Amino acid sequence: MSYTAYFESRREEHLNELSEWLRIPSISALSAHKPDIQAAAEWLSKTLNQAGLEHVTIHPTGGHPVVYADYLHAPGKPTLLVYGHYDVQPVDPLNLWTTPPFEPNIRDGKLYARGATDDKGQVFLHIKALEAVLKTEGTLPVNVKLCIEGEEEIGSVHLTDFLEANKELLAADAVLVSDTSLLERGRPAICTGLRxxxxxxxxxxxxxxxxxxxxxxxxxxxxxxxxxxxxxxxxxxxxxxxxxxxxxxxxxLSPMMREEFAKQGxxxxxxxxxxxxxxxxxxxxxxxxxxxxxxxxxxxxxxxxxxxxxxxxxxxxxxxxxxxxxxxxxxxxxxxxxxxxxxxxxxxxxxxxxxxxxxxxxxFAFNIDPSNEFLQLAADAYGKVYGTRALFTKDGGSIPIMESFSRILQAPVVLMGFGLDDENLHAPDEHFNLENFDKGLLTIVEYLKSL
The missing domain is CATH 3.30.70.360 (Alpha-Beta Plaits)
Known part of the structure; x- marks a missing residue:
């Protein structure tokens, strides 16, 4: 069975699994939800094991835990570290949600729930992409590690210390992150800078x-x-x-970046x-x-x-x-x-x-040269699935931990997101367009194979 057929035959099953995770109210900012944070980490750990990944571990920190896993059976091939987060924002005001935030609901081709796009839904894409390749081909084309934290929405308070203490465990040729957005529907983008x-x-x-x-x-x-x-x-x-x-x-601004900005139209x-x-x-x-x-x-x-x-x-x-x-x-x-x-x-x-x-x-700001090979191959992978090659952009927002990954691990960071700017991140009625759920799975597999 091809990985494309694998995704098609299990789509409903995968969405049900994601909905299980989305039902866990893992709000990192509220101490009352600390048990839910632990439950979300344990759900993730179980799912990573079922996907066929190895050395799955829940690492305690001074706050919420980091979940680690790997699959390292491609000697001589690149190693990718996939980063994401399983914690979510608070949900107030509740009265502005059409359906309850922790009762996932699909309407008009969109999955509504807190965390649907930021960032459980996008992390889930990586788990299922890795699972699909493992189940259909028996191994992965590259070495993969995952580092999924529970404090991104409160500033990744303990993650920098975790990176410093685990440099060898997390060592990689590139860091792959899906926590950003397409430029607009059907127009993929790779962010090369965060303020x-x-x-x-x-x-x-x-x-x-x-x-x-x-x-x-x-x-x-x-x-x-x-x-x-x-x-x-x-x-x-x-x-x-x-x-x-x-x-x-x-x-x-370099001529290349001015040209990329102009292409956004x-x-x-x-x-x-x-x-x-x-x-x-x-x-x-x-x-x-x-x-x-x-x-x-x-x-x-x-x-x-x-x-x-x-x-x-x-x-x-x-x-x-x-x-x-x-x-x-x-x-x-x-x-x-x-x-x-x-x-x-x-x-x-x-x-x-x-x-x-x-x-x-x-x-500090995060910056990466868009000519880096890992970014160029990511842009190509988008092109194969979306029919248009990704543009290179810079984002006005800040994700401080990206600079920490780049500096501590000395590895390029590939911001390969599948969200959309209008999906109500941090707001009522957060949702994930299922068109990008489907295409995101295919794009990640194309990227793994291209490496």
Missing amino acids: GLCSLEVDVTTAATDLHSGSYGGAVPNALHALVSLLTSLHDDKGRVAVEGFYEGVPE LDEEKIRESLGLSALYGEEGYTFVERVGARPTLELNGVYGGFQGEGSKTVIPKEAHAKITCRLVGDQNPQKVLDAIEAHLKARIQPGAEVHVRQMEKA
């Missing part, structure tokens, strides 16, 4: 108490004025970040209209796709202070606050970026006011 991240909170304080604006107005510093002045200084009038040293490590006017905007805005000299995927940002996520209730209160506030995040690219160092922003703010604070900065999250 890094850093964040900070800013507090500006002035007098010991709020002051009457009639008695003191015009004669004392106003915390809100001082903060707004600081925040305005962070960008120039062309949308560029004005912090000295901010762009250190930011690469210029993104309609900026359509985006503007869909967002209800009178105009798009960003760093001068770059397209929308380039700004989102390949340029760094400094964004204000929250600014607050003073009286915010109904009506008027003539007060000079004694404090004001801001929350700031930066998306980073290339070799930007998140610690250096935070230090540069803090120095910028402290050098520009108004007389009579004080600024206090709390540095918070720090994560």
